[in-house]
Amino acid sequence: MKVLLVDDEHELVSTLAERLAIRGIQADWAVSGEEALSLTERNTYDVAVLDVKIPRMGGLELKRRLQVKCPAMKFIFMSGHGSEDDFRSCSAETPEGCYLVKPVNIEDLIGTMNELTKARRDRP
Amino acid sequence: MSRDWEVLGETGLQFFGKMAASISHELKNVMAIINENAGLLEDLTIMAEKGMPMDPQRLKTQASRIMKQIRRGDDIIKSMNRFAHSADEPLRQADLNDSLALMCTLSGRFASMRGVTLEQEPPSTAVPIVTHPFLLQNLIWLCLDFAMGCAGAGKTVFLKAEKTEGGAKIGFSKLQDLANCEPGSFPGERETALLQALKADLIIHKDLAEMHLTFPPES
Numbered sequence: 001m002k003v004l005l006v007d008d009e010h011e012l013v014s015t016l017a018e019r020l021a022i023r024g025i026q027a028d029w030a031v032s033g034e035e036a037l038s039l040t041e042r043n044t045y046d047v048a049v050l051d052v053k054i055p056r057m058g059g060l061e062l063k064r065r066l067q068v069k070c071p072a073m074k075f076i077f078m079s080g081h082g083s084e085d086d087f088r089s090c091s092a093e094t095p096e097g098c099y100l101v102k103p104v105n106i107e108d109l110i111g112t113m114n115e116l117t118k119a120r121r122d123r124p
Numbered sequence: 125m126s127r128d129w130e131v132l133g134e135t136g137l138q139f140f141g142k143m144a145a146s147i148s149h150e151l152k153n154v155m156a157i158i159n160e161n162a163g164l165l166e167d168l169t170i171m172a173e174k175g176m177p178m179d180p181q182r183l184k185t186q187a188s189r190i191m192k193q194i195r196r197g198d199d200i201i202k203s204m205n206r207f208a209h210s211a212d213e214p215l216r217q218a219d220l221n222d223s224l225a226l227m228c229t230l231s232g233r234f235a236s237m238r239g240v241t242l243e244q245e246p247p248s249t250a251v252p253i254v255t256h257p258f259l260l261q262n263l264i265w266l267c268l269d270f271a272m273g274c275a276g277a278g279k280t281v282f283l284k285a286e287k288t289e290g291g292a293k294i295g296f297s298k299l300q301d302l303a304n305c306e307p308g309s310f311p312g313e314r315e316t317a318l319l320q321a322l323k324a325d326l327i328i329h330k331d332l333a334e335m336h337l338t339f340p341p342e343s
Contacts, residue, residue, distance in 0.1 A: 008236070009153050011189060015160035022167050053149065056239045080152030081145065102152045103159035 001117055002044065005029040006036045006062065007051035007078065019106055025113075033057030033065070040069055047113045052079040052086050063093055074116040078104055131317040132259070139262045140211075146233045147204045154197040161189045203229050210257040218260065220251035220285040220292050220339070227264040228283065231272075235281075240272045245284040251292045254342040255322060263318040267296060267326070267337055270310050274333075276300025288338065296335040303330045 003020060005013040005027055013029035020027040028043060030036040033054050048066055052059040063075050077090040080102045090099045097112055165186045172178040206226055221244075228242045235242050271281045275298070282297045311319060311326050319326055327336045 009157060011193075012153065012157045012160055015157070015164055015189075019160065019164055019167055022171070053233075053237060055236045058237075080149045080156065083145065102156035104156065106163060 001025055001046050001113065003027040003113065004036060004039060004043075004045040004048040006031075006033070006048065006054060006059075008032065008055050009051075016106070020110070023106075023110065025110065033062040036062060037065060037069070040066060045070065045073055046117050047074045047076060049076045049078055049109070049113075052077050052081060052090060060089060060093065074113075076100060076109070076112055076116070078102060128317050128320065131313055132321060135266075135314040135317065136258065136262055139265055143207060143230050143265075144204075146230065147200060147207075150200050150233060151197060154193050154200065158190055158193045158197075161186055161193070165190075207261070210261055214256055215254060216257055217252055217254050218257050220253055220294065221247035223257065223260055224264060224283060224285045224294055227261055227268060231265065231268050234269070235272055238272050238275075239279055240275045241280045242268070242272075243280055243282050245282070247285065249287070251285045251287050253292050253339050255339065259318055259321050263315065263322060263324065263337070264294065266311075266315050266318070267294075267335065271296040271299055271335060274299040274301045274305055276333075291338065291340040293336050293338040296337070297333065299333045299335060302328070302333050302335070305330075 003025055005016055006029070007013045008031050010031050013031065017027040017029045028039055028045070030039055033056065036048070036050075048063070050059040050062055054062060057065075059077060059079075063077075066073055066075075075094050076098045077086075077094060078100050079086050079090070087099055095116070098116070100109065100112065165183070168178060168182060168186070203226060207230060224244060228244050231242060268281070275281050278298055278300050280298055282295075284295045284297070286293060286295070310328075315326065318324075323340050325338045327338065329335070
């Protein structure tokens with residue numbers, strides 16, 4: 001599984017990527033929507049984990065743009081806000097359980113990523 | 125209750141809620157980074173228990189990252205505390221530079237979301253005024269919010285608090301898109317109620333791409 005992590009908190013995504021690597025999951029990271037889009041020019045990812053509040057572009061807008069470029073990519077939202085509005089708008093864009101509130105438990109995150117990629121593998 | 129106080133009350137609550145939500149978001153980020161750094165520390169310890177050599181420098185780096193986030197969280201909480209106490213007294217002596225700096229700090233996340241930089245000129249001297257600190261901060265926030273929308277391609281809002289002959293003022297400059305803002309859209313009802321309550325004036329200079337908020341010595 002190859003994962004793309006996007007959050008403007010550099011230390012958060014870089015450390016999370018390292019922890020995922022320890023668990024055998026290859027993860028690249030970006031601190032802006034523009035950077036994330038540019039990474040998808042050179043790489044293919046199974047799952048993107050997006051912060052909801054990314055400066056300038058916003059997580060929802062980034063998700064829509066990534067989806068056009070990479071139709072097979074699955075998405076998980078990660079938010080520090082936990083507001084009703086965020087929950088509603090992100091839940092409408094992803095399967096149930098793909099909206100996680102920070103701080104995130106890494107095993108829960110991996111569980112959600114596995115569920116998403118398993119669903120794709122199981123599809124006839 | 126007069127219409128003005130109704131507007132001030134509603135505007136003040138919205139402002140308080142917006143700032144509280146932004147502060148909680150910032151604190152959640154701090155906790156999320158501490159969570160990952162502490163988690164990595166645990167991962168490294170488990171790997172060491174399994175016989176993998178552990179580099180002491182690595183542990184030092186992790187500890188220092190956690191401490192950095194604790195300092196960041198402490199700064200956020202100090203700002204939140206100052207902000208919360210601004211509603212304690214209806215009238216108090218304040219330094220306009222400090223109030224502006226606090227609002228720039230609290231608005232940092234909103235500025236960053238819009239790709240705007242808030243740049244306050246370092247104060248050379250104190251700018252004391254007697255004012256209602258909470259209403260003052262509310263008015264500064266509304267002006268900052270408007271100014272960020274007028275920052276234009278430069279994406280920097282320059283801010284300066286200074287003494288004047290008749291009191292004090294805050295200058296918002298480099299508002300490159302100010303000329304394109306809809307006439308009459310600002311100040312609106314909320315800003316007007318706050319300007320009246322603080323006996324302040326707002327002067328917009330579209331030609332200079334500047335906006336000045338002026339205060340009497342006691343507002």
